[in-house]
Amino acid sequence: MSSPGASGTATRVSRIAGTERIVDVLAPLVAVLAAFLVGGLVVAAIGESPLRFYSTLFRGAFANADSVGLVLFNATPLIFAGLAVAFAFRAGLFNIGGEGQLYIGSFVCTWVALQLPGAPRVLLIPVLILASAAGGGLWAAIPGYLKARLGVHEVINTIMMNFIAVGLTSYLVINIFKEAGQMTPQTATIPIAGELPRLAYFFQSLGVPLPAANPLNVSFLIALAAVWLAWFILHRTTLGYEIRAVGHNASAAECAGINVRRTLVLAMLLSGAFAGLVATNEVMGFRHRFLDNFSSGIGFMGIAVALLGRNSPFGVLFAALLFGVLNTGALEVDLFTDVPRELILVVQAVTIILVVVGNEIVRRRREGGATSRRRSEATAIGQDGSAEAS
Amino acid sequence: MRKLTFLVLPLVLLSLVVTGCRQSTPSQDADVFKVGMVFDVGGKGDKSFNDSAYRGLLRVADDFEIEHREFEPGQDADRETGLRKLAQAGFDVIIGVGFLFSDSIRSVAADYPDVRFACVDFDTRPNEQLPDNLVGLVFREEEGSFLVGVVAGLKSKTGRVGFIGGMDVPLIHRFEAGYIAGARYANPAVSVTVGYAGSTPQAFADPAKGKELAMLQYGRGVDVIYHASGNTGIGVIEAARETGNFAIGVDSNQNYMAPGYVLTSMVKRVDNAVYAVVLEALENRFEGGVEELGLAEDGVGYAMDDYNAGLISEDMVEMVEAARMKIIAGEIDVPRE
Numbered sequence: 244m245s246s247p248g249a250s251g252t253a254t255r256v257s258r259i260a261g262t263e264r265i266v267d268v269l270a271p272l273v274a275v276l277a278a279f280l281v282g283g284l285v286v287a288a289i290g291e292s293p294l295r296f297y298s299t300l301f302r303g304a305f306a307n308a309d310s311v312g313l314v315l316f317n318a319t320p321l322i323f324a325g326l327a328v329a330f331a332f333r334a335g336l337f338n339i340g341g342e343g344q345l346y347i348g349s350f351v352c353t354w355v356a357l358q359l360p361g362a363p364r365v366l367l368i369p370v371l372i373l374a375s376a377a378g379g380g381l382w383a384a385i386p387g388y389l390k391a392r393l394g395v396h397e398v399i400n401t402i403m404m405n406f407i408a409v410g411l412t413s414y415l416v417i418n419i420f421k422e423a424g425q426m427t428p429q430t431a432t433i434p435i436a437g438e439l440p441r442l443a444y445f446f447q448s449l450g451v452p453l454p455a456a457n458p459l460n461v462s463f464l465i466a467l468a469a470v471w472l473a474w475f476i477l478h479r480t481t482l483g484y485e486i487r488a489v490g491h492n493a494s495a496a497e498c499a500g501i502n503v504r505r506t507l508v509l510a511m512l513l514s515g516a517f518a519g520l521v522a523t524n525e526v527m528g529f530r531h532r533f534l535d536n537f538s539s540g541i542g543f544m545g546i547a548v549a550l551l552g553r554n555s556p557f558g559v560l561f562a563a564l565l566f567g568v569l570n571t572g573a574l575e576v577d578l579f580t581d582v583p584r585e586l587i588l589v590v591q592a593v594t595i596i597l598v599v600v601g602n603e604i605v606r607r608r609r610e611g612g613a614t615s616r617r618r619s620e621a622t623a624i625g626q627d628g629s630a631e632a633s
Numbered sequence: 634m635r636k637l638t639f640l641v642l643p644l645v646l647l648s649l650v651v652t653g654c655r656q657s658t659p660s661q662d663a664d665v666f667k668v669g670m671v672f673d674v675g676g677k678g679d680k681s682f683n684d685s686a687y688r689g690l691l692r693v694a695d696d697f698e699i700e701h702r703e704f705e706p707g708q709d710a711d712r713e714t715g716l717r718k719l720a721q722a723g724f725d726v727i728i729g730v731g732f733l734f735s736d737s738i739r740s741v742a743a744d745y746p747d748v749r750f751a752c753v754d755f756d757t758r759p760n761e762q763l764p765d766n767l768v769g770l771v772f773r774e775e776e777g778s779f780l781v782g783v784v785a786g787l788k789s790k791t792g793r794v795g796f797i798g799g800m801d802v803p804l805i806h807r808f809e810a811g812y813i814a815g816a817r818y819a820n821p822a823v824s825v826t827v828g829y830a831g832s833t834p835q836a837f838a839d840p841a842k843g844k845e846l847a848m849l850q851y852g853r854g855v856d857v858i859y860h861a862s863g864n865t866g867i868g869v870i871e872a873a874r875e876t877g878n879f880a881i882g883v884d885s886n887q888n889y890m891a892p893g894y895v896l897t898s899m900v901k902r903v904d905n906a907v908y909a910v911v912l913e914a915l916e917n918r919f920e921g922g923v924e925e926l927g928l929a930e931d932g933v934g935y936a937m938d939d940y941n942a943g944l945i946s947e948d949m950v951e952m953v954e955a956a957r958m959k960i961i962a963g964e965i966d967v968p969r970e
Contacts, residue, residue: 313714413832417801426732426756426804456717456744458710529710536833539708574711577704578718584676584705 274601275565278594285590291582303575304568308446312457318567319524322466324545325552325559326473327518332554333477334510335490340386340401341518342542343408344379348519349526350412351378353533356433364436371437371527372465372520379519380512382408387511391504397511405542416535428535439528460528469517473556476513486510518542547595553602569594668693668911669719670703671712673731674834677703679864681884682903686730686753689907697915713737720745726914728907732756732804742767749919751910753903754804757923765921770906772926775811775967776960777899777933778859781881782815783956784897784935785857786823787949788879793824795855797846797869799837799862801829803970808861808883808899810968818956818965826850830865843868851876857896859883870895888940896944898936906932929961
């Protein structure tokens with residue numbers, strides 16, 4: 244780390260900021276590599292070859308266009324779920340209800356699609372995207388309102404809302420909306436006009452040999468747009484400023500004239516909307532129907548994704564991609580090596596813990612330097628010029 | 634300098650790992666007949682449905698020279714991806730264990746016409762024509778359940794019998810419907826208590842919940858419980874042992890799990906079906922289509938062995954056998970729901 248710049252000239256400041264950026268990027272990378280080393284030790288401890296384990300894992304994730312497509316496909320719902328947690332976190336809210344919100348968003352999306360069998364594509368797709376976001380958003384706004392109005396802790400309420408959402412959608416699918424004559428607890432398929440196209444043909448036209456069967460679809464692009472949107476709302480709008488202010492110190496924000504209650508409800512609403520957008524991948528992009536219990540914990544993984552990405556939208560993107568790599572690679576390991584499935588989960592978890600720990604160590608060391616530097620910078624340029632860290 | 638080492642060392646090691654593996658990848662023998670099996674929720678070791686399929690696969694491996702791989706998808710989308718990867722890896726037969734594979738296996742089978750697929754508990758669609766490379770195995774569980782229902786109806790002293798299902802889905806309702814009909818056939822005055830462990834696939838993998846439900850039913854005077862709940866049923870059998878009542882096993886023969894307390898088991902011969910399908914593929918007489926397996930085909934039945942011989946009298950066996958014949962002859966119409 245560079246020594247604190249005492250002189251505080253403009254070029255010096257920007258150079259330090261540049262070094263910070265490099266450390267920002269390198270720190271997680273180093274942490275990931277360290278994690279792979281420890282993971283390798285775990286694999287070796289049960290007598291399997293770490294080389295074979297990791298070669299299979301990386302082959303699963305990077306061998307060809309198909310694998311990379313699967314990584315992006317697996318990362319897509321995690322981006323939405325991670326954004327949901329990160330966004331609420333910026334307002335000081337711990338939204339553990341992503342799982343429930345994505346179920347409701349997906350169900351509302353499917354239901355709306357089934358009500359509009361003849362709608363044209365240009366109309367149906369935007370309507371369904373909005374329906375997904377609205378479903379998840381409104382579901383999250385309930386605990387948001389309870390928090391803002393009555394001070395009931397959002398953690399307990401979002402957890403309970405998860406149970407309600409899973410149970411409610413299960414009930415509706417099994418008892419009311421199940422496709423006639425079928426055992427599988429799923430609804431009928433949505434109209435073709437509501438399906439998001441797969442990206443295979445697009446990539447093929449660019450010469451990338453992504454097979455037509457690859458499930459990667461337009462929802463991934465929506466996820467990228469959502470990352471940008473989350474960043475834009477947080478950093479370029481008044482609401483985002485208010486959200487961050489409330490997150491830093493609600494009392495101070497209130498003194499400054501921010502309507503804290505309204506901000507909390509809106510933060511939860513938007514957070515849930517991001518979770519609801521999981522429907523664009525799971526319903527509109529991949530399954531084209533609502534399958535009971537399809538998620539298997541995407542909403543909860545979102546918490547890890549957000550923490551790993553340090554609650555910043557772009558951090559969430561990279562964390563989700565890492566999870567995508569691990570999940571896609573894990574499938575390959577499970578299929579083609581004798582490493583037991585349980586151990587793959589252990590290695591995944593160890594990797595994530597070490598990445599979080601490594602990140603934190605590097606961040607603390609850097610912040611230690613940054614605090615002393617900021618003091619001297621403050622006198623020179625009169626304001627905090629460095630990028631926000633948390 | 635220390636920081637540099639910290640940065641570079643992992644990189645060096647990683648590159649070693651990556652390059653080292655190139656050579657360590659074992660050469661694939663293209664001639665060996667390869668069978669892949671993809672499991673349902675609960676997976677290998679559920680002592681029930683999945684294990685029954687796995688036993689069939691192991692029996693083939695004992696009798697013939699085959700290579701086999703099996704795996705359990707972690708997330709829903711992995712079902713299709715896993716099937717697809719096995720097909721790409723040159724597997725000859727790929728078996729999906731459980732109705733949740735129906736949709737994925739349909740689409741993968743269409744993309745790989747040279748690979749043979751089978752799906753256990755296939756979810757058929759009306760008027761559907763399956764491709765030549767896909768067999769949908771369908772069991773008439775209600776017929777087997779009817780027979781264990783007869784056993785329960787005859788054995789119960791309190792006139793109260795119970796049913797504990799795993800996930801509350803139509804497939805399991807078939808077990809329930811057959812069982813209730815069988816119990817009423819044996820004893821028209823019997824009362825049946827029904828419970829389900831949940832509405833998610835997790836309901837097939839929750840022995841604690843199974844035990845809790847069973848304890849509740851036994852506490853209310855039920856003395857025979859039939860479970861159709863995969864791994865969850867281990868708890869039901871445990872509760873039978875603890876309270877001195879009877880349980881009826883499912884899918885695999887579970888009589889041995891608590892000798893003296895497991896009255897019988899409704900066996901679903903998934904193992905036989907798997908064995909037969911792989912054999913057909915090996916001998917090049919594999920044919921696509923839906924295959925229904927009931928009492929007549931020995932696809933379902935009830936288990937009699939040393940463990941439960943003392944629990945079921947010869948008169949009872951006679952009555953059950955009579956019912957079996959009537960079902961095969963079409964004289965008893967077993968309800969499906």
